[in-house]
Amino acid sequence: MELETEALLQEARESIEAARLYRRELQQRLKGLHLARQQIKDSAALTRDVLEQHFSDLKGTLRKLLDERLVSLLQEVDAIEEESIKPLDECQKLIEHGVGTADELLRDGESAIHGVTGENNNKLCNFTKKALHIQLDSLPEVPSLVDVPCLSAQLDDSLLTVVRSQIVSHGTVASRPPVQIEELIEKPGGILVRWCKVDEDFIPQHYRLQYRKSNTGHFEDVYVGSDTEFIVLHIDPNIDYQFRVCARGDGRQEWSPWSVSQIGRSTLVPHEWTTGFEGYSLSSRRNIALRNDSQAGGVLYSKAPTYYCGQTLTFRIEAVGQTDKKDSIGICVEQRNGRDSLQRDKAVCVSTNGAVFVNGKEMTNQLPAFTSGSAVTFDMEAVTIGPSNNNEGGNFKLRVTISSNNREVVFDWVLDQCCGSFYFGCSFSCPGWKVLVF
Incomplete structure (x- = not known):
């Protein structure tokens, strides 16, 4: 009972x-x-x-x-x-x-x-x-x-x-704007905004994206162009931002009505360069590094290992200087102060002439040389973990994709131990190089 x-x-x-x-x-x-x-x-x-x-x-x-x-x-x-x-x-x-x-x-x-x-x-x-x-x-x-x-x-x-x-025939009333925000993806210190048109009869010529801190101030233009996505940088973490987009029809001067505003935020820590390195000057948000004319050299690393598998890390070359064969940008497992290049073990990098190095060894495939405005992206995903040949532990394999100017190189990066987060870095011997990371 x-x-x-x-x-x-x-x-x-x-x-x-x-x-x-x-x-x-x-x-x-x-x-x-x-x-x-x-x-x-x-x-x-x-x-x-x-x-x-x-x-x-x-x-x-x-x-x-x-x-x-x-x-x-x-x-x-x-x-x-x-x-x-x-x-x-x-x-x-x-x-x-x-x-x-x-x-x-x-x-x-x-x-x-x-x-x-x-x-x-x-x-x-x-x-x-x-x-x-x-x-x-x-x-x-x-x-x-x-x-x-x-x-x-x-x-x-x-x-x-x-x-x-x-x-x-003057004026029309639409039940929906012709374009809407489709997706907001958080990035370290930024938000990737994607949008699409929802009116099949509307032929867009340009898009216009605006944002603001949620319910404060006025909307600001952040992008005008023909692309349907844009990474909005300088986003403070854990703060809501409002985004809206409109479009201009082909052959017209006026902009369409605004899309329904969407709220997004980034919880990811912004990528920052290490401060106090004599050879480089940093921006206020420490995401832009400028190689100055100091005689000091070496590799400038990130403040912390803020890059994780599954994310996309982008370096954008804002300005160029004279090249050196040891110049490079890339990702590494650990900081090694005193080294003058990322072309070493436990690191993957791209030199300014487009050569790709994996653990210090140059690959056959090559990317375009750096120019002002070049964007180099790194994508990594874990592939497998298996026993090593020396019986001292397991191999940690990562599938790495490096892209630049519509070309890409894909390879497997084998490490002797599991690594969950990575540092990024750059090394330039001559002044004038300026690189933004996001």
Whole structure:
């Protein structure tokens, strides 16, 4: 009986725990639904504001342009009217002067005729002389109506058709942005952001990636180009960052709406060079090393063994100097101060001329020589652990892939003991070399 009761209690406890987990999952889904609903409502409200503001600005601009054009045309009418009336005014003055002269002559003539006597005809003689001096047969020419301007306005009604067709198709509303962030991958001191287009009809020409510390400050442009992934560097560990991306369609000037912002963080310790090495100057974040003109030489190592199997380590050559056959960049099991090159045992490296060295031995395959902007990547994965030939322990084999300028070298690196993390390093004999590690 007690066993049966205990079994029932255990079953009840399991059911209670299952119900608790079920409730928790349902609550998480309710939270997800709430966030989805909130995103729809917030984006709809923002879209309404953008549309209303845009069309308000558009109407204001159109009204201003139409008013300015109307004023310009009215000024043109005023100028033509003034210029055309001027000769008519002069002709009118001339005619009015002639009318006044004729009126005066009529009055003098009538007075002279009425005042004529048998012997006193002086007034008549004076009038006759006066009339002879006035050219009564000379009349000013008045232009005919077809010879003077007749103003009119030529207004093309097709403008309304064109404007109407443009307005009815102006602007679109999309339920989703044409591009979205696909993946955020943490890197030491950085985050790899990958994105893709989700609108099959959208043909992207360029992408634009922005980021910011979560909910602080403004978004900053960090990449503009045609690639669909980018490593954002200078990321502080264990801090949330927001990322968003948009695109510009082929042949267009405006950018698309932003993607839904995604939050990412890196928990990996940033790669740093060792400080205090006389031959190299470091950046503030200690991920860039510059070979200075100091006489001190040797290998500059990482601050700690921060590279692990399964990760990708990248060296980017920011500037070049004169080459030396011992110059190299690479990965090693341990720091060995006093050495002048990584071309030694327990290390794999690439020299500046592209030669690949494994445990100090040069391989037949070779990579391109370093130039400014060259990126050299190291990828490693554990292959197998087996007995060694000398019966003193096991062999630890790593599959190493080194890539540079679309070429790669793949080989197995055999170590006499298991190693979980590695140092990286560089050695340059001449000043001017500058290398970024991430």
